[in-house]
Amino acid sequence: MQRRSLPLSALRAFEAAARLGSFKAAAQELAVTPTAVSHQIRALEAQTELVLFDRQVRKVSLTEAGAQLYPVLRDGFDAFEATLTRLAQQRTRTQVSISATNAFTVKWLVPRMADFRRLHPDMDLQLQASDDLVDLRSTAVDIAIRYGRGPYPGLVTQPLFTDRFAPVANPRLGVTSPKDLARVPLIRFDWKRPKPENPTWERWFTIAQRPLPRQASQLRFSDEGHAIQAAVAGHGIALVSLALIADELEAGHLVQPFGPVIDGHTYHLAMHAGRPASAAVQAVAKWLRTQAAQRGLETHAQ
Template sequence: MTPFRAIAVFYHVATLNSVMAAADQLGVTASAVSQQLRALEAQVGTVLVTRQGRRIRLTEAGERYFELISDQVEGLIRATETMRGTRTTATLTIRATPTVSTKWLLPRLPGFLDANPSIDVRLDGTNEPTDFARDPVDLEIRHGTGRWPGLHVLPLAEESFVPVCAPRLAPPRSIGPEDLVNFRLIQSLKAQVQWPAWFAAQDLPTPNMARRLSFDRSHMAVDAAVLGLGVALESTLMMERELAGGMLVQPLRDAPAIRITTQWLVCPPANLRRSRVRRFIDWIAAEARSWQISQSGPNG
């Protein structure tokens, strides 16, 4: 009979990707963890774990074995905590840009916290990409093209880039694209779609960009448009609340939006073995689908 302790040790090693981290969490020595792993491999008759420096990698058999036992082990841990009258929490560390964090994720986060009371969340708002080998980050919502070899990458949602302004500057659908020359143009320098590309998509020459206001953060460009400082070109994902609340409007009569995906869920494939990561991905994917459906209406 395979001892449960060896199975539990394997579970912790697999979720933490480290023998040392598993030993610290279990309160035992690293050599004791390695001994339990060897005993388990002898029981199942195959190699489950290989070492890469200080980190470990599951073999194909190890990945399969983890899939078979993870739900049962997590259920036993929860049952034991219930009987003891205790509750342990796991911390999920998410990295995202300040704009995504404040404009889209933060308003939705209470839903995840309510549905997952055993998970604490740390939200790291920065534009710096994560070095997963060094930074203690479980999952990143990364801005860019989606091409990061070696990482697990999922699109968050397709966004629409549209010109917007405060309603006092121009009422909804009251001007044409050619009239934008009369307005100050606001842009985020890091946005995937810039004004010259937008005008080119409308077969129009780019107007004199001397009358412009530039920021290095999209949330600042959105806030500047709300203040009536000009017309901003931004993603509907980043200004959902401002559009829904009427603080921003789309002033153009006829101007197709540019639709692309610029936000991606990114993590090492091994991080998907962490229950907290899988739960968050399932939750945020459902939120993104709901948001996408809401954008398909007559004003989407």
């Protein structure tokens, strides 16, 4: 029997009658008459040339052929029901998407997901990590975390916090003063958009009024998150965002042995100006602002 000729209504009637042991009970479940169930099953028996039920006065029982067919249909219909139920639940759950840089997503957003699920168990966050700017006008992204000074035309923005950078290292390196920078590798990462105001090692040494040690070896990465991991592993000293390494500092995996601490750019919460924010999007925006404030990252005056 080919798939396109399968008598689905008859198979459904057979599965119900086999499971309930009664044509009458099957008819009640399927909201049809017992006669209709009987006709469906007889049509199935005629098409398959098999006797599927032993019919008695007050009950029916499966034949050997019926007993082989029943569990296959039962498992199949159970799988249909479970999958459709799961899909319906997914459709009814509220989802809010956030776009942010790779480092911010991994080091700041992901560690806070447990708190979000605790506060909003009926809502899902979709995190889109990319160092490329996402156009909120042509995507389904609800909230973007912009890193810079702005302005951001076409977007409604709110500052979350101003980033601050300082030298940090694994305590095993024994770095205690700026003099140690001559013997410990400097860990760098590439800024996607080079600007004079970026918190680079060159800017740090200028503010610290110290010469850049030419003899020091260096490690360079394309991503700030990789630079942070290299510092945690003890490969050198890194000039990275204190906001992104708050957990590592608290756990003692990294230490900030000296200053100065220099300002980076500001993280902004951004939404499309022409798209009204739903209640769910507003709730996520409020949660992001609360998370920033709880860690003492209130916005510095610009």
